Structures are given as C-alpha cells and as structure tokens.
Amino acid sequence: MSSSTKTIIPQHKGTKTLSRYPFIERLLRTNSAVPISIFLLLAAFLMIWGYLHTQIAWWVQSAVFLFGLLLFSLTEYIAHRYMFHMITDTKLKEKIQYAFHGVHHEFPKDTGRLAMPPIASVFIVLLLFLLFINTIGEYTFGFLPGFISGYSLYLTVHYVVHAYQPPNNFFKALWINHGIHHYKDHERAFGVSSPLWDYIFSTRPRKSKSHS
Numbered sequence: 001m002s003s004s005t006k007t008i009i010p011q012h013k014g015t016k017t018l019s020r021y022p023f024i025e026r027l028l029r030t031n032s033a034v035p036i037s038i039f040l041l042l043a044a045f046l047m048i049w050g051y052l053h054t055q056i057a058w059w060v061q062s063a064v065f066l067f068g069l070l071l072f073s074l075t076e077y078i079a080h081r082y083m084f085h086m087i088t089d090t091k092l093k094e095k096i097q098y099a100f101h102g103v104h105h106e107f108p109k110d111t112g113r114l115a116m117p118p119i120a121s122v123f124i125v126l127l128l129f130l131l132f133i134n135t136i137g138e139y140t141f142g143f144l145p146g147f148i149s150g151y152s153l154y155l156t157v158h159y160v161v162h163a164y165q166p167p168n169n170f171f172k173a174l175w176i177n178h179g180i181h182h183y184k185d186h187e188r189a190f191g192v193s194s195p196l197w198d199y200i201f202s203t204r205p206r207k208s209k210s211h212s
Contacts, residue, residue, distance in 0.1 A: 008102055008105045008106045009106070010105060010106060010107075010108050010182060010183060011106055011107050012109060013109065014107055014110070015107055015110045015112065015113075016103050016106060016107055016110075018099055018103065027117055027119065028113075028117055029112035029113060029117070030112065030115050030116075030117050030118055031111075031112070032111070032114050032115045032155050032156075032158070032159040034115075034118050035115050035116065035118050035121050035151075035152075035155060036115075036152045036155050036156060038118060038121075038122065039121070039125070039148040039149070039151055039152045040149065040152050042125070042145075042148060043144075043145035043146075043148050043149045043152070044145070046140075046141050046144055046145045047061070047065065047141065047142070047145045049141055050138065050140075050141025050142055050145075054138040054141055055138070056138050056139065056141070056142065060142070061139075061141065061142035062142065063142075064139050064142030064143045064146065065142045065143070065145055065146035065149075066146060067143065067146060068142065068143040068144060068145065068146025068147040068149075068150065069146040069147070069149055069150045069153075070146075070150075071143075071146075071147060071150075072146070072147045072148075072149075072150025072151055072154070073150055073154075073191070073193060073194050073196060073197065074197055075147075075150075076150070076151075076154050076191065076192065076193060077190050077191050077197035077198070077201070080101075080190040080191075080192070081190040081203070083100070084097070084100055084101035085097070085101070085186065085187070085190075105182060105186065108162055108182050109162060109163075111159065111162060111163050114155070114158050114159050114162055114163075115155050115158070115159075121151075125144075125148060128144060128147070129144060132144055150193070153193050154192055154193040157171065157174055157192055157193045158178075158192050158193075160174075160175070161174055161175040161178045161179070161192075162178075173195075174192070174193070174195075177189045177191070177195055177198075177205065178192055180205040181205075184205075185205065185206065187203070188203045188204065188205050188206065189203065189204065189205050190203055
C-alpha cells in the first residue's frame, strides 16, 4: 500500500512559510545544533543523576541506555514510515502530513526545517519522562538518555546529509540512502540514522544498475 497519495517535487532552493504570523513562523524553524545540544546535555545530566542517586548498577544503566538508543532507531523508522508518510486520503490528513514532513520533502535543502522546534521536543521529552518514571522507575535514568541520544544522533545525521555534499566517511552510505528516499523512491529507505530497520522490514532501496 502506498504510504502517501501525493507526490512532491523537490525544490533545490528556497523555503515555504507555514504561518502568516512571523512570530509563529520563527517558532516553527530551528537550527539543528540547538536541539542536539539541549538533548545531549539533558542525556548527560540524567545519566549522571542516575549514577549518583539510584541503586542501579552502572553496567545495568549502561545496558538500558543502549536499549533506549536501539528503541529510538525503531521509533524513528516507524514514525517516518507511518506518521510522516501517512496516507493522505483526506484534505485534513494532507495538510497535517505536509506541515509535519511534506514541506521538508518539497524543500529538502531548507536547513531550518530539519528538526522539530525545541519547544515541542522538550514538551514531548517531559511527557516521556513522566510516563517512564511512573512505569519503569529508576531505569528511566538509563533508558531516556539513550532514547534522546538516539534522537540527537538522528538530527546530526539528518543535518549532515542535507547540508553537505557526500563526505568520504561512514556518512556517505547514509547520505546516499537518504538521497534515494528523497529523490528516487519515498516509499523506501525510511531509516535516517541507521538502515537496520529497512533491512528488517524489507524497505531498503531497490538495487539499481544506474547510480545517477
């Protein structure tokens, strides 16, 4: 089944205003370095707090951190595939999908829209903290840092692959993978920070003899 009913033609330059109010428009844009810094600092704070103020062994907290990191990569894949590329079979869904992700596909070089605005991100993390602290308790201080570190990794990779030419390091494979998603087949290569789940769920890019 198609993940979206509308094909968006990428524009290599320019941007799109989502709100007629300048103040709101500014809130909808951000430099990726801002949320990356916020969440890495928050992850470090939570890990240190956990080491100092809980009874969980450091190696257990570290293992939970890695589990949180892995789970974020799955969350990233699911959100990208099923929420950001939802089937737009109504006008409302079409507007929501465009505001959340379609505008990024139309203007992939607009670096101000590569990350969720920090206010929204912090609000979501606060909700996650309240959810986890009331369900998994002290393990939150390992799991949540891993989860938001995964988000920071995603933002870093996403910025690099959109803002720079293909680098001659491990980012190149991710750059090519995400380029295929944007410019060749938007129903494949949903993993940005890792191709792991594309392999598991059979949505990796199709093999091609041409490499345009």
